[in-house]
Amino acid sequence: MALQAVYRQTYLNSAAMAAMKIDEKTPDPRGGKIEKDAGGKATGLVSGPGGVAFVAAKVPLAEKQQWLDNARGVATTLNSMGLTTWMDAGGRGMSDAHYEPYKQLADSGQLTIRAFWTVIRQPDTPEQVDKVVAEIPSLKPFQGTDYFNNVGYGESVYGPVSTALLRKSGNTKPEDIAQWGRIVEALAKHGIYDNAHVEMENSIDAFLTLYEETSKKYPIKGLRWSFSHLDQVTASQLERMKRLGMSAQIHSRPLIQGVLMHRVHGDRAWNMPPMRLVQDSGIHWGLGSDATAVTPSNPFYTLWFAVTGKMVGGHKVNRQTITREEALIAHTRNNASIVFQESNLGSIQNGKYADLLVLDRDYLKVSADQIKDIRPLMTMVGGKVVYEASKKAGKS
Numbered sequence: 001m002a003l004q005a006v007y008r009q010t011y012l013n014s015a016a017m018a019a020m021k022i023d024e025k026t027p028d029p030r031g032g033k034i035e036k037d038a039g040g041k042a043t044g045l046v047s048g049p050g051g052v053a054f055v056a057a058k059v060p061l062a063e064k065q066q067w068l069d070n071a072r073g074v075a076t077t078l079n080s081m082g083l084t085t086w087m088d089a090g091g092r093g094m095s096d097a098h099y100e101p102y103k104q105l106a107d108s109g110q111l112t113i114r115a116f117w118t119v120i121r122q123p124d125t126p127e128q129v130d131k132v133v134a135e136i137p138s139l140k141p142f143q144g145t146d147y148f149n150n151v152g153y154g155e156s157v158y159g160p161v162s163t164a165l166l167r168k169s170g171n172t173k174p175e176d177i178a179q180w181g182r183i184v185e186a187l188a189k190h191g192i193y194d195n196a197h198v199e200m201e202n203s204i205d206a207f208l209t210l211y212e213e214t215s216k217k218y219p220i221k222g223l224r225w226s227f228s229h230l231d232q233v234t235a236s237q238l239e240r241m242k243r244l245g246m247s248a249q250i251h252s253r254p255l256i257q258g259v260l261m262h263r264v265h266g267d268r269a270w271n272m273p274p275m276r277l278v279q280d281s282g283i284h285w286g287l288g289s290d291a292t293a294v295t296p297s298n299p300f301y302t303l304w305f306a307v308t309g310k311m312v313g314g315h316k317v318n319r320q321t322i323t324r325e326e327a328l329i330a331h332t333r334n335n336a337s338i339v340f341q342e343s344n345l346g347s348i349q350n351g352k353y354a355d356l357l358v359l360d361r362d363y364l365k366v367s368a369d370q371i372k373d374i375r376p377l378m379t380m381v382g383g384k385v386v387y388e389a390s391k392k393a394g395k396s
Contacts, residue, residue, distance in 0.1 A: 009045060009046070009047045009051075009052070010045070010046045010047075010051060010052050010055040010056075011044055011045055012044045012045075012046065012055070013044060014044070016044075017042060017044055020055065020058040022034060022042060022046070022055075022058075023042050024036055024040050024041050024042045026042070028051075029046075029048075029050045029051055029053070029054035030050050030124045030125070030159070031048050031049055031050020031051070031053070031124060031159055032046060032047060032048035032049065032050035032051025032052065032053070032054055033046070033047050033048050033051055034046050034051070035047055049092055049162070049164075050092075050124065050159070052092045052093065053092035053093045053122065055093075056092060056093025057093055059093075064101075067100070067101040068101045068104060068105065070101070071101035071102050071104075071105055071111075072105065072110070072112075075102075075105070075111060075112045075113045075115075075386075076112065076386075076387070078113050078297065079112055079113060079379045079381070079386045079387040080376065080379070080387050080389075080392065081297060081298045081299060081300075081376070082298075082299055082300065082357050082359075082374075082375075082376040082379055083113060083297070083299060083379075084113060084114065084345075084355040084356075084357075084379060084380075084381045085113065085114040085115075085116070085335070085336075085339065085341070085345060085355065086113055086114065086115050086116070087116050087117070087288070087335070087338065087339050088115060088116070088117040088118070089117075089118050089120065089154055089155035089195060089197075089228065090117065090118060090119075090120030090154075090155060090156070091120070091156075091291055092122065092156075094120050096119070099115075099117055099148075099150075102115050102148055103144070103148050105148075106144070106145060106147040106148035107148075111147050111148060112381055112384075112386035112387075113381060113386075114146060114147050114148070114339075114341075114345070114355075114381065115147070115148050115149075116148075116149050116150075116151050116339040116340075116341075117149075117150055117151070118150065118151060118152050118153055118154040118155060118193075118195055119139060119141075119150060119152070119153045119154075120153075120154065120155065120156055121135075121153075121156075122156045122159060123158055123159060123179075123183075124158075124159035124160065125159075126179055129158065129179045129182055129183060132183055132186075133182055133183060133186045136153070136183070136186040136187060136190055136192065137186075137190055139152075139153065139190070139192055141192060141193065142340070146341065146344060146353070147382075151193055151339060151340055152187075152192050152193025152194060152195065153183075153187055153192055153193065153194050153195075154193075154194055154195030154196060154197070154226075154228075155195050155196065155197045155228050156197055157180050157183070157196050157197060157198075158176060158179045158180040158183065160173070160176040160179075161173075161176045161177060161179075161180050161203070161206075162197065163197070163198055163199045163200050163203045164199070165199055165229070165231060165253060165257060165261065166257070166260055166261070166264050167200070167264070168200070168264060168265065169200050169201075169202050169203070170198070170199070170200045170202060170203030170206075171203075172202055172203060172205075172206040177206055177210060180207075180210065181210050181213075181214065184210060184211065184214050185214050185217070185218065188214050188215070188217075188218035188219075188220050188223070189218045191223060192223070193223055193224055193225065193340075194223070194225045194226075195225070195226045195227075195228055195249065196225075196226075196227055196228065197227075197228045197229060198227050198228070198229065198230065199229045199230065199231040199232060200231070200232050201232040201233070201234060201237075204227065204230065204232065204233055204234075204237050205237065207227070208237060208240045208241065208244075211225070211244055211246075212240070212244065215244060220244055220245065220246075221244060221245035222245055223245070224245065224246075224247060224337075224338070224340070225244070225245070225246050225247075226246055226247040226248065226249050226338065227241065227246065227248060227249065228249040228251070229249070229250070229251055229253075229273065229290075230248050230249075230250060230273060230274075230278070231253075231272040231273045231274075232268070232272060232274075233248070233273075233274060233277075233278070235277060235281060238277070238278065238281040238283050239281070241283060242281070242282070242283050246283075247283065247284040247285060247286065247337070247338060248278055248283055248284070248285040248286075249285070249286050249288065249338065250273045250275060250278060250285055250286070250287050250288075250330070251273070251287075251288055251289060251290045251294075251295065251302075252287075252288070252289055252290070252295050252296075252301065252302040252305045252306065253290055253294050253295045254269075254272070254273075254305065254311055254317045254318055255295045255296060255301055255302070255305050255311050255312050256294065256295050256296070256311065256312060257294070257295075257311075258311035258315065258317030258318065259311070259315065259317065261317065262317060269317065269318075270317070270318060270319045270320075271318070271319060271320050272318070272320075273318075273320065274320045275287075275306055275318075275320045275321065275322050276320040276321065276322055277320060279322050279326050279330075284334060284337060284338075285330060285334060286330055286331070286334045286335040286337075286338045287302060287303075287306055287327060287330035287331045287334070287335070288302065288331065288335065289301075289302050296312070298372075299331060300371055300372055300373070300374045300375075301372050302327075302331065303324065303327045303328065303331060303363070303371050303372075304368070304369075304371040304372035305318070306321065306322055306326075306327040306330075307321055307322065307323070307324050307327055307368050307371060308321060308368050308369065308371075309321045310369075314369075324363065324364060324368070324371065325364070328363065332346050332347065333346035333347050334346070353381075353382055353383070354380055354382060354383035355380065355381050355382065356380050357376045357378065357379055357380070358376065358377045358378040359374055359375070359376060359377065360374065360375045360376075360377050360389075361373075361374055375389065376389065377389045377390070
C-alpha cells in the first residue's frame with residue numbers, strides 16, 4: 001500500500017484506496033475532492049485541504065514503539081539543524097494523540113527538543129463548532145513542563161473562513177465569521193491563548209473587527225493572542241493588533257512558494273510577508289518556518305530569506321528584508337515570548353536554560369548569501385549535548 005501527501009493533495013495507489021474504502025461512490029469530503037477520470041472512476045488523487053484531512057484520518061496509527069521512534073527521529077533531525085525549541089500549531093488530520101509520544105519522551109527525560117503545541121480542532125460546520133465551544137471550558141493549557149507543554153488553541157480556524165497563501169482573498173461572509181466568532185468568544189471568556197492562521201488583507205481586517213468586538217465583552221489583552229503568516233498585513237492593521245496586545249508570527253514560505261506567489265498576487269508579492277513593515281511597527285513578532293511541505297524547517301534558511309529576500313535557488317522574491325540582527329532576535333528572543341518562555345529561553349543569560357549552538361561560521365560576519373549554509377557543530381538543550389556533527393560524521 002502506498003500513500004503520498006503534499007500540502008493540498010494526497011496520492012493513493014489501488015491498495016491504499018481499497019484499504020481506506022475510497023472509490024467513485026465515496027462522497028467528496030467537505031473542503032476536498034475525490035478526483036475521477038473521464039469514466040467516473042476514482043484516480044487515486046484526493047485534493048484540497050479537506051481531502052488531505054479526510055485521508056489522514058483514515059491512516060491507521062502506528063504501534064506505540066514506532067511512534068516513539070518516529071518522535072525521536074523528528075527531534076534528532078531538528079537538533080541537527082540547530083533547533084532547540086519547536087512551536088507546533090498542528091495541521092490537517094492532527095489530533096492530541098499525535099503529541100502523546102513526545103509527552104512520553106519528555107516524561108522519561110528522553111526528549112531532546114522543547115516542544116510547545118496548540119490544540120487544533122478544524123471545525124467545518126456549525127455542528128462541529130458546537131462541539132468545539134462545548135470543549136473549550138475543559139481545556140487546561142500550561143499543565144506540562146518546559147520540555148513539553150500545551151499553550152492554548154489554534155492555528156486553523158473555522159474551515160470556511162480559513163485563508164490560503166495562493167488565493168487572492170479570503171472568505172469573510174458574515175454567517176461564517178459568526179461561527180468563528182463563537183469559538184473566539186469562548187476562548188476569550190476562559191482566558192485561553194489563541195493563534196489564528198490568516199494571510200489576506202480582507203480576512204485580517206474581518207478577524208480584527210471580530211476580536212475588537214469580542215474584547216469589549218471579554219478583554220483579550222494580556223492573553224498574548226497572535227496571528228500567523230499575515231502575508232498582506234497593513235500598517236493600520238498592525239496598530240490595531242498592538243492595541244489588542246497581540247503578536248505577529250511571520251513565516252518563510254516564499255522560500256519555496258515565492259514564484260507562485262508572484263503569479264497569483266503580482267507585484268504585491270514583493271511585500272509578502274512585509275517583514276520590514278512588521279519590524280518597524282514595533283509590534284512583538286516572531287520569525288519561523290511552517291509545515292515541511294510549505295517551507296524548510298532549517299532556521300538558517302529562514303534567516304537567509306529574511307535578510308536576502310531570496311527563495312531556494314537564489315531567485316529574489318521579497319523586498320521587505322530586515323537586518324541579520326533583527327532576524328536573529330525575531331527567531332530567538334522574540335519567539336521565546338511567543339511560547340511563554342521568555343524568562344527561560346531566547347538568549348544566553350544567567351538564570352536561563354543552557355540551550356545553545358556552536359556554529360561552523362560566524363552568523364554576524366559571513367556574507368548574507370552564506371547564512372543558509374551555516375551548520376551546527378554542536379547543539380545543546382538544557383546543558384546537555386544533543387547533537388555533535390563530528391559524531392554524525394563518524395569522527396572521534
